[in-house]
Structures are given as C-alpha cells and as structure tokens.
Amino acid sequence: MSEDVVEMDRNDLEDLQQRNSLSATSSKFASTNKCAMVGFDDDLLQIKERLIGQSSMLKIISIVGMGGIGKTTLARNVYNDSYIVHYFDIRAWITVSQEYNVQELLTSLLNSMTDLGHKLYEMKIEELKETLNKKLQCNRYLIVMDDVWETNAWEEVRRLFLDKNNGSRIILTTRLSNVAVYADSSGPVHHMNFLSLEQSLKLLNKEVFGEECCPSELEGIGTTIAKQCKGLPLALVVIGGLLNKSEKTRAYWEYVAKNVKSAVTGNYDDFVEILSLSYNHxxxxxxxxxxxxxxxxxxxxxxxxxxxxxxxxxxxxxxxxxxxxxxxxxxxxxxxxxxxxxxxxxxxxxxxxxxxxxxxxxxxxxxxxxxxxxxxxxxxxxxxxxxxxxxx
CATH class of the missing domain: 1.10.10.10 (Winged helix-like DNA-binding domain superfamily/Winged helix DNA-binding domain)
Structure with missing residues (x-):
C-alpha cells in the first residue's frame, strides 16, 4: 500500500469531498438504472438461456461473486429483459440480506404479485403461504432472491415455491459459494468475473460522460484510473460518479488517479458498507x-x-x-x-x-x-x- 493511500492528507480528503458533491446512491446500486450494463453481455446470454431452457422442471440458477462485482446488476437486467418479462406469467424480486424475516419476505413477494396492499400486513404467516401457493399454482413464475447469506434462509423460503413442471425458475444471488451450491447442487453455479481493462474503461466512461466521448486529453489518465479499479464494477461506478460531478481537467484526474483507492474507500459510505458486510458476516x-x-x-x-x-x-x-x-x-x-x-x-x-x-x-x-x-x-x-x- 502506498504511503499516499495510507496517510493521505486530511485536507486533501476534505477538498475531494467538497469539490465532488456526489449524492449518496443506494447500497443496492446495482438494482437501479444508474449501473450501466457493461461487460456482462455473455453473462446475460448464459442466464437467459438457462431461464428459457427446455426443462420444464423448477430450476434454480445461482449467481455468486464478491461484493460489488455485479451480481444484482446482472440479475436485474435479466429480470427486466423484455423477452423474459413476456415469457413468465409472474415475476417477483425479494432481497433477503443477512437479517431476514420469513413473514416480511412473504409479504414482499405477494406485494409484487397482487394488489392486496395493506391486507397483506394483516395476514398471519400461514395465510400468506396459502395465498402465495394459490398465486403460483397455475403460473410460470420467475423469482429472484437477491443477497442470500445463509443456507437456512434459502431452506425456509425454498419450500414455498412449488414445482408444477411448467418451466418456473428461481435466480439466487450470493457472495457465498456454499450457499450457491446448496441451493442447487445439480446445476452449474454462475461465477461473476472481474471486468477486463477494456470493459472497465467503457463502464467508467459511460458513468462519467454518458453517451459522449471522453476528451482525448483525458484518455490516458482515464485508462490509468480504470486500471486501478482492478475490474471491480462497484469501484468503477463510484469513481465514475465522482468524476462526473467534478471538473474534467487533466490535473484533477491525475489527482484522483493518485488517490483512487482513498477516493473509493475513504469517501463513499456505500462502497465501504457493501464490502464491509462480508467482513461483518x-x-x-x-x-x-x-x-x-x-x-x-x-x-x-x-x-x-x-x-x-x-x-x-x-x-x-x-x-x-x-x-x-x-x-x-x-x-x-x-x-x-x-x-x-x-x-x-x-x-x-x-x-x-x-x-x-x-x-x-x-x-x-x-x-x-x-x-x-x-x-x-x-x-x-x-x-x-x-x-x-x-x-x-
């Protein structure tokens, strides 16, 4: 670790924060439209093929990778794909997280499938299960279980989804390989890889400039910044948001390049929060x-x-x-x-x-x-x- 990173001057950090008033993004940034779908084309195609494959049995597709690598982004883009939307009769998305409550998960599921509204909050857990059972019984469904941390959490929720032999699917995202394998040991786990330098630069430029081109005088230093993010989409998105709100001068970009990791891990609570979850667990x-x-x-x-x-x-x-x-x-x-x-x-x-x-x-x-x-x-x-x- 460079001395600049370990002992970055406090005034520089404060200056960096003041000059770049990037509004806080959700810790679930990947589930929003902000995170561009860059570098995941092959992943998207592979998941779609498994969703619409020939098997009519209920299939579980596990997506696994470290925090910030794009699991939720991939799942969200598959979930919202126009063909997938029309292929499945019912779609629902639930975020499980480290602290989960089965009744709350059931309520969340039914909220996205029905128009029962506040009535759901008056139901007991057995009523919720029965309502979900009836809703899924004759429909081909796609359920996304995002951010699963425990095999127990999967086991409790999994038994709610009946196999009606109609091509229904469940997508599970997790950081833990043992959870992914436990969910479905019969199928291959989909491992997320780091972005290549070319993909990293493309994502960074998209976050900073949108559809516009990067000025030629910033291309070289932009490549340096992208390279320092080591292929991690979350880091690229955070740095991209910082650069988007700052002065687009070579001097400033060189400053960011020098302190890129301090800018990511020191200034943005979302980044720290996402990766710290793994440590806390x-x-x-x-x-x-x-x-x-x-x-x-x-x-x-x-x-x-x-x-x-x-x-x-x-x-x-x-x-x-x-x-x-x-x-x-x-x-x-x-x-x-x-x-x-x-x-x-x-x-x-x-x-x-x-x-x-x-x-x-x-x-x-x-x-x-x-x-x-x-x-x-x-x-x-x-x-x-x-x-x-x-x-x-």
Whole structure:
C-alpha cells in the first residue's frame, strides 16, 4: 500500500469531498438504472438461456461473486429483459440480506404479485403461504432472491415455491459459494468475473460522460484510473460518479488517479458498507486470519504453505480434534475463498491450493478495518501486526 493511500492528507480528503458533491446512491446500486450494463453481455446470454431452457422442471440458477462485482446488476437486467418479462406469467424480486424475516419476505413477494396492499400486513404467516401457493399454482413464475447469506434462509423460503413442471425458475444471488451450491447442487453455479481493462474503461466512461466521448486529453489518465479499479464494477461506478460531478481537467484526474483507492474507500459510505458486510458476516475464528492478509503487499501472490505456517505461528487457529492445525488452516482458507474474499491463483492437479491473493480494494479495507481494531499498524509504508493482539 502506498504511503499516499495510507496517510493521505486530511485536507486533501476534505477538498475531494467538497469539490465532488456526489449524492449518496443506494447500497443496492446495482438494482437501479444508474449501473450501466457493461461487460456482462455473455453473462446475460448464459442466464437467459438457462431461464428459457427446455426443462420444464423448477430450476434454480445461482449467481455468486464478491461484493460489488455485479451480481444484482446482472440479475436485474435479466429480470427486466423484455423477452423474459413476456415469457413468465409472474415475476417477483425479494432481497433477503443477512437479517431476514420469513413473514416480511412473504409479504414482499405477494406485494409484487397482487394488489392486496395493506391486507397483506394483516395476514398471519400461514395465510400468506396459502395465498402465495394459490398465486403460483397455475403460473410460470420467475423469482429472484437477491443477497442470500445463509443456507437456512434459502431452506425456509425454498419450500414455498412449488414445482408444477411448467418451466418456473428461481435466480439466487450470493457472495457465498456454499450457499450457491446448496441451493442447487445439480446445476452449474454462475461465477461473476472481474471486468477486463477494456470493459472497465467503457463502464467508467459511460458513468462519467454518458453517451459522449471522453476528451482525448483525458484518455490516458482515464485508462490509468480504470486500471486501478482492478475490474471491480462497484469501484468503477463510484469513481465514475465522482468524476462526473467534478471538473474534467487533466490535473484533477491525475489527482484522483493518485488517490483512487482513498477516493473509493475513504469517501463513499456505500462502497465501504457493501464490502464491509462480508467482513461483518465472518465468524470470529475467521476474522483474525482474514485481517492478517493485510500484511502482504498489493498484488502479492501468496504461497498457501507459507500463509498456513504464519497463521499457525501467530496462534490464530482453533484446534479441532483430531485434525492438525495445518488441516484446520486449509479449511479456514477454503471458507474465506468460498466467501469470495480471497482469490485462488493456482491449484495442483489434485485440487490442492497452491497460491492465492486478495483484490487490492479488499486489501485496503482489510488494513482500514485492522487499524480500527488495532490489529495492524502502518509504519514506513509497511503493515505490521500490532503487539498484544488477542488470539483465538
């Protein structure tokens, strides 16, 4: 992490905020029209093909990826596709999130399917289930369950959707691979990938200039900014909104390029909120291991065997008899990977993890969170474990 990012001058940050009064967007930015559908053409086609495939059985399609990578954007664009709208008799969208209530989810579902209005809020849960059953019974339906965090949440809601062998479909979005696989182990999980540099630049320009072209004097520095967002759509949208509301001069864009990650993670609560959700959802035994990843430099390819030795030496692992600490560490690491917080770089032919890495913006948030919790401290551009940290 550069010293500019770690110790960006407070006056510069305040100046950045004052000169760019971007209004707060919803933390569900992907469900609005603001997030341009850039770089997802192949994903859109693949999901549509699975929705209208030949099987008449009820099918579940899981979309999985890290926070801010565009899962909700993709699902929303599929949901609103004109062909899909006409293909399904009923469509409904519910956001499940970490804290969910089955009765509220049922009410939300029926609210989008019926005109019962306030009557829904007077119904007991069994009445809601019966009403939903009747509504779905003779119709081909598409249900989107956005932001599912728990297999229990899926299990509670899944049993409400009957299979009438009429081509109905459920789309589920989640950050957690285990939830995606649990929802439907028979079908392939749709993994979201980072945008290419070309796609990133296209999305950035669309957010900043709309349908207009980027001025030639800003093209080079624009490419630099896009590259620094490392293919994460949320980062590109946040930076694009910032640049859209600011003076479009080379000097200012160079300033933003120099501090792009501080601009993203320091100024916009939505960005921090979205990515912090994943951290807040971590069980305690994984938090210290995750925060420890901040000691590695940006873009560093981490050898798993070395990482495991470090975790063991630091005392982060909770013994699980009869497993060795190395086995426990591998399970911890796989869990973090399943949560899309750590990226696999290489596996052996047998599937054994060899190397891994973390996205730069995730790393910045790790360092920020670790400093807040006094787990890490930054000195002379190097991140170190703070003395006296609490271990498991």
């Amino acid at each position: 971590l069980p305690h035994h994984l938090r210290t291991c995750f925060l420890y990843m901040g000691v590695f430099p940006e873009d560093y390819v981490i050898h798993v065997s070395y990482l495991i030795r470090l975790w063991v030496a630091e005392g982060f692992l909770k013994p699980i008899i009869p497993k060795s600490l190395e086995e426990v560490a591998k399970e911890y690491l796989e869990d973090l990977i399943d949560r899309n917080l750590i990226m696999v770089q290489d596996r052996s032919y047998s599937g054994e993890l060899k190397t891994c890495s973390i996205h730069d913006l995730i790393r910045d948030l790790i360092v920020r969170k670790a400093q807040e919790e006094k787990f890490l401290h930054v000195m002379n551009q190097k991140v170190k474990i703070s003395p006296g940290i609490i271990k498991n």
